[in-house]
Amino acid sequence: MSGGHGGGGGRRRKHHEEHEEHENHERWLVSYADMMTLLMVLFIVLFAMSQVDKAKFNQLRQSLSAGFGGESVAFQGRGEQVQEAQDSAPNPMEEVPKKQTVQDKELQEAVQNADRARQSQMAQHAEKEVENLEEIKKAILAALEAQGLADAVRFTIDERGLVVTIVTSGVVFEGDRAVLLAAGRQILDGVGPSIGAIPNRIQVDGHTNQLPIGTSNYPSGWELSSARASSVVRYLHERFGITNERLSATGFADTRPLLPASDPRAVTLNRRVEVVVLSTLPAEERALLPAAAGEN
Numbered sequence: 001m002s003g004g005h006g007g008g009g010g011r012r013r014k015h016h017e018e019h020e021e022h023e024n025h026e027r028w029l030v031s032y033a034d035m036m037t038l039l040m041v042l043f044i045v046l047f048a049m050s051q052v053d054k055a056k057f058n059q060l061r062q063s064l065s066a067g068f069g070g071e072s073v074a075f076q077g078r079g080e081q082v083q084e085a086q087d088s089a090p091n092p093m094e095e096v097p098k099k100q101t102v103q104d105k106e107l108q109e110a111v112q113n114a115d116r117a118r119q120s121q122m123a124q125h126a127e128k129e130v131e132n133l134e135e136i137k138k139a140i141l142a143a144l145e146a147q148g149l150a151d152a153v154r155f156t157i158d159e160r161g162l163v164v165t166i167v168t169s170g171v172v173f174e175g176d177r178a179v180l181l182a183a184g185r186q187i188l189d190g191v192g193p194s195i196g197a198i199p200n201r202i203q204v205d206g207h208t209n210q211l212p213i214g215t216s217n218y219p220s221g222w223e224l225s226s227a228r229a230s231s232v233v234r235y236l237h238e239r240f241g242i243t244n245e246r247l248s249a250t251g252f253a254d255t256r257p258l259l260p261a262s263d264p265r266a267v268t269l270n271r272r273v274e275v276v277v278l279s280t281l282p283a284e285e286r287a288l289l290p291a292a293a294g295e296n
Helices: 002-049 054-068 075-089 091-147 182-196 221-240 289-293
Strands: 154-155 161-165 200-208 247-251 272-278
Touching: 075 154, 075 221, 091 161, 091 182, 091 289, 161 182, 182 221, 182 272, 200 221, 221 247, 221 272
Parallel strands: 200 247
Antiparallel strands: 154 161, 161 272, 200 272
8 A cells, every 4th residue: 555655656746846847947938038028128119219200209108108007217318318309400391491592592683683784785785776866866957957957857766766757737748648849858858868878777657637638639547648658758769779678658647646636736746757767676675765865
């Protein structure tokens, strides 16, 4: 019996020893798992510490704090450092607009300077052209003064060029006629030599006054004004050899009066022929001629 009990006891002790070895093996696995968990946490912390994204760091800190059951002083201090680093570090998104603003301002100033230089150059060209037109005016005026006809014309400078206005009174054209009278030819003899010697194109415009026109010769002011402008063009061509390519004639009837119909002088002064010495400048520079001549 004792032997049987001894054998049974031995088996129980052996079974007990095997059980103790099994328990030791499980404790080793637990320790190993704890170490791996700590290493994982360490790498997560290191990764979080390398980032400057405050939102992500706070999210990580809250998650780990909840997992460990408390607020981490180390994480809290690191969060403050991250916040300070973010506050002190320059924001590249703010730097870009600043740089862009400076570049835009410099570009705007460059454009303004270029525009001012261009405007200044255009003004200089206009002033030079006015000087040339004034020389033509002086030559015409001197020729007319020699014949005692200085008061027969008036001069202006507009965006087209030099305008020589001849009032078509009874001494230039008869009332409803387009044939130049002797006095009209004499006036053109004072104008022709000066404009014939220059390369500028010459435009002749005919104008009538506001009085109705309805005769067998010219049923309206359009025909009459055009015919008078054509008579002047033909005379300049035949008398002074100005080529046809440089000459043009246009009739405006009463559509461009110098004075309103209510003015007593309108009947006389609106009935006229204009000999225009056209400027050779580009359109933008021609627009500056009146200001350069002091006509405005």
